[in-house]
Amino acid sequence: MCALVAKTKGLNEQGMSAYCYTGSYQIPVHTLTDSIVKDIMMIQEIIGTGEIAISDHRSSQPTFEEFARVVADTRLGGVLSGKAGIVNVHLGDSPRCLDLIERVVDETEIPASQILPTHINRNEMLFGKSIEYALKGGAVDFTGNEDIDYWETICDEVRVCNGIKRMLDAGVNPDRMTISSDGQGSLPMYSSDGEFLGMGVGQSSCLLKEVKECVFKTEIPLEIAISTITSNPADILRLKGKGKVEEGYDADLCILDQELQLVEVIAKGNTVYTK
Numbered sequence: 526m527c528a529l530v531a532k533t534k535g536l537n538e539q540g541m542s543a544y545c546y547t548g549s550y551q552i553p554v555h556t557l558t559d560s561i562v563k564d565i566m567m568i569q570e571i572i573g574t575g576e577i578a579i580s581d582h583r584s585s586q587p588t589f590e591e592f593a594r595v596v597a598d599t600r601l602g603g604v605l606s607g608k609a610g611i612v613n614v615h616l617g618d619s620p621r622c623l624d625l626i627e628r629v630v631d632e633t634e635i636p637a638s639q640i641l642p643t644h645i646n647r648n649e650m651l652f653g654k655s656i657e658y659a660l661k662g663g664a665v666d667f668t669g670n671e672d673i674d675y676w677e678t679i680c681d682e683v684r685v686c687n688g689i690k691r692m693l694d695a696g697v698n699p700d701r702m703t704i705s706s707d708g709q710g711s712l713p714m715y716s717s718d719g720e721f722l723g724m725g726v727g728q729s730s731c732l733l734k735e736v737k738e739c740v741f742k743t744e745i746p747l748e749i750a751i752s753t754i755t756s757n758p759a760d761i762l763r764l765k766g767k768g769k770v771e772e773g774y775d776a777d778l779c780i781l782d783q784e785l786q787l788v789e790v791i792a793k794g795n796t797v798y799t800k
Contacts, residue, residue: 526557526564533570540792542767542777546575546613551585552595561595565602565610572762573611574599576643579625580651581617592625593633600639609763613666614642622654630663637663641761643705644668646683652691659697664761667704667753669731673738686738689753690745703761704753706731737785 529545536543547564548554554574556564564571574595578584587595596612603610614626623642630637637658643666645655659665667685683691689702708729714722732754739750759768766775780789790798 526555530557530568530570537570540795540797542764542775542793543570544572544762544764545570546573546611547571548574548577548595550576550578550583550615552577552587552591554595561598562602562605565599565608566606572608572764573603573613575611575613575641576615577612578615578617580619580621580623581615582619584615584617587625589625589628593629593635596629596635596639597633600635603639609761610639611762612640614640616642616644616647616651618648618651620650622651623658626663627658630661637661638761640664641666641703646685646688648681649683652683652688656692656695656697659692659701660695662698662701664701664703664757665692667702667735669704669706669735671728671731671734673731673734684738685735686743686745689739689750690743693745693749699749699752700757700760702753703758704732704735705758733779733785733787740785 526547533543533545547556547561554561554577557568558564561574565573577587577592577595579587579592599612600610602608616623626640626642629635629640641664642655642658645665646652646667655665667688669685670682673684685704692702693699706729707727710727712725712727714725736750736754739745740747756768758764766773767777770778776791776794778791779787780791782788787798788800789796
């Protein structure tokens with residue numbers, strides 16, 4: 526956690542806008558101070574907890590009580606600090622899908638707005654459950670991929686553009702959908718028969734690639750497609766001054782041409798990339 530917070534501070538010093546979560550896959554989570562609440566309250570860059578793993582063989586197999594306590598502590602830290610207090614939840618391949626998340630929403634006073642499940646397009650079964658969850662008002666996060674065809678073929682993964690289209694057709698509020706990249710995260714690679722081939726690295730460049738697919742492949746309106754990586758995450762994570770081109774907001778801009786190719790990047794009013 527010390528290294529993560531240091532990296533986040535470094536990115537901000539370089540002119541980016543960076544935030545982080547406290548915690549880890551496992552419960553009990555690894556914090557910087559002695560509690561989740563204190564981490565969120567006392568460390569400016571920390572806005573929530575994650576990525577907590579459930580329904581996955583790599584998780585710590587948390588009980589409902591353990592998971593609910595993490596969500597409750599994260600919410601309390603958010604309330605006391607004016608932050609979102611979001612718990613980012615990693616979903617695996619288990620048939621249990623979102624069961625712990627659904628139980629927290631159904632059996633406690635904690636609202637669905639405090640939880641953001643990710644990897645919802647991991648497989649068809651999980652995606653179906655995620656549609657049901659989103660229709661009840663929960664926010665959901667798709668995982669983008671640089672090699673879209675590989676993952677759709679090998680792992681039964683739901684292509685992001687197709688998944689967003691299906692959610693829109695089912696009546697899901699477009700404001701409750703986001704796309705994240707797992708950028709710079711470890712990415713296990715498998716053969717068609719499930720043999721482990723090695724570790725790759727996630728690429729943040731997949732975000733724009735997924736937006737292009739939404740627009741050109743499934744004809745999702747650009748304003749909906751682009752909101753999944755701009756205004757939606759900014760609103761869900763309560764990032765002040767982020768996600769929109771409006772007076773009073775930070776000048777964080779990506780300039781695209783008509784083919785949605787990246788031409789220029791402006792961060793906090795300063796040009797940091799030109800084609």
